[in-house]
Amino acid sequence: MxxxxxxxxxxxxxxxxxxxxxxxxxxxxxxxxxxxxxxxxxxxxxxxxxxxxxxxxxxxxxxxxxxxxxxxxxxxxxxxxxxxxxxxxxxxxxxxxxxxxxxxxxxxxxxxxxxxxxxxxxxxxxxxxxxxxxxxxxxAAREPDSAGYEVGASVKTAEGLDLILKSKYRYDEATRTQFSPGIYELYDGDRLLRSEPMDFQTHxxxxxxxxxxxxxxxxxxxxxxxxxxxxxxxxxxxxxxxxxxxxxxx
Incomplete structure (x- = not known):
């Protein structure tokens, strides 16, 4: 969604x-x-x-x-x-x-x-x-277009797990839409426990x-x-x- x-x-x-x-x-x-x-x-x-x-x-x-x-x-x-x-x-x-x-x-x-x-x-x-x-x-808030996903944020959960956000950006000049799809990933050390995609868009x-x-x-x-x-x-x-x-x- x-x-x-x-x-x-x-x-x-x-x-x-x-x-x-x-x-x-x-x-x-x-x-x-x-x-x-x-x-x-x-x-x-x-x-x-x-x-x-x-x-x-x-x-x-x-x-x-x-x-x-x-x-x-x-x-x-x-x-x-x-x-x-x-x-x-x-x-x-x-x-x-x-x-x-x-x-x-x-x-x-x-x-x-x-x-x-x-x-x-x-x-x-x-x-x-x-x-x-x-x-x-x-x-003025436009993000530069990116070729692929990059880590944009990383936090520790209350349980000591690593929660990471990977994002990429694409801007459509005709509609002034900033496309910023992201993937949230939850890790226990090197083990991926869960991921959650997000189709983030703003005008x-x-x-x-x-x-x-x-x-x-x-x-x-x-x-x-x-x-x-x-x-x-x-x-x-x-x-x-x-x-x-x-x-x-x-």
């Missing part, structure tokens, strides 16, 4: 990203208010959702990976989360005050029509005046591309930032900043 976070992928993700970066977390927390209804699609293992809960916010979430949600539930057993794809999600109209999608995860929707449908669904789920904050990867946004989509689906105000301290993004920021951040008002 494309972009699916399986058990080995989830274990490595937790080892490499045990907590949300403070500057990124602060950006998303800056829009949250007491008494609001908040929701995080693509919440993963909860490295952002759990800090929201710990601060007393009314927040729920959704992810298509059972493995990631199981990790979230270990951290916050009472968290209100559901296992579903964004395509399956059917929120009531005008239900939320604030929605957020972190870590460039909106770029996982590589098809323009699919991304447009997600944005429309988010827009419809927000109350008038509600805020949607998110990030996307840009063409890398060019200048003005996301702004046009947001206007098209009906957001009344759109602000783009090039950093978590909300420095306004220049029109061609996608050529220099690997991530662009957006604040949109319904």
């Amino acid at each position: 494309r972009n699916h976070y399986g058990s080995l992928c989830t274990e490595m993700y937790e080892a490499l990203h045990p907590a949300a970066p403070e500057d990124e977390l602060g950006f998303y927390l800056s829009y949250a208010r007491r008494g609001q209804r908040i929701f995080e699609p693509l919440c993963g293992s909860g490295r952002f959702l759990v800090p929201f809960l710990e601060r007393g916010f009314d927040v729920g979430g959704m992810d298509s990976s059972e493995e990631m949600l199981a990790k979230l539930k270990e951290k916050a057993p009472d968290a209100q989360v559901v296992c579903a794809t964004v395509e399956e999600w059917q929120p009531a109209a005008g239900k939320f005050d604030y929605l957020f999608i972190t870590s460039g995860s909106l770029s996982l929707f590589t098809d323009a029509d699919a991304c447009r449908a997600v944005l429309r669904k988010v827009r419809g789920a927000l109350r008038t005046g509600g805020v949607f904050a998110f990030a996307v990867d840009t063409v 890398l946004y060019g200048p003005g591309e996301m702004n046009r989509l947001l206007r098209e689906v009906g957001f009344s105000q759109v602000k783009a930032y090039s950093s978590f301290d909300k420095a306004p993004a220049a029109p061609d920021a996608a050529l220099e900043s690997e991530t662009l951040l957006y604040e949109c008002t319904a």
Whole structure:
């Protein structure tokens, strides 16, 4: 399944990203208010959702990976989360005050029509005046094409086993799609215990591309930032900043 976070992928993700970066977390927390209804699609293992809960916010979430949600539930057993794809999600109209999608995860929707449908669904789920904050990867984040798989990360599991990620890269200029297939391998010494392939793909946004989509689906105000301290993004920021951040008002 494309972009699916399986058990080995989830274990490595937790080892490499045990907590949300403070500057990124602060950006998303800056829009949250007491008494609001908040929701995080693509919440993963909860490295952002759990800090929201710990601060007393009314927040729920959704992810298509059972493995990631199981990790979230270990951290916050009472968290209100559901296992579903964004395509399956059917929120009531005008239900939320604030929605957020972190870590460039909106770029996982590589098809323009699919991304447009997600944005429309988010827009419809927000109350008038509600805020949607998110990030996307840009063409500045493009990885050089590689001939074959190379080890990109290696961690020790709690059991003392070696978990390795091998990746390769190919970029399609016509569609601005970054193909990053990977293979997770679990070793006990030199003995391979298990492997897990992942067909990872992201869309890398060019200048003005996301702004046009947001206007098209009906957001009344759109602000783009090039950093978590909300420095306004220049029109061609996608050529220099690997991530662009957006604040949109319904």
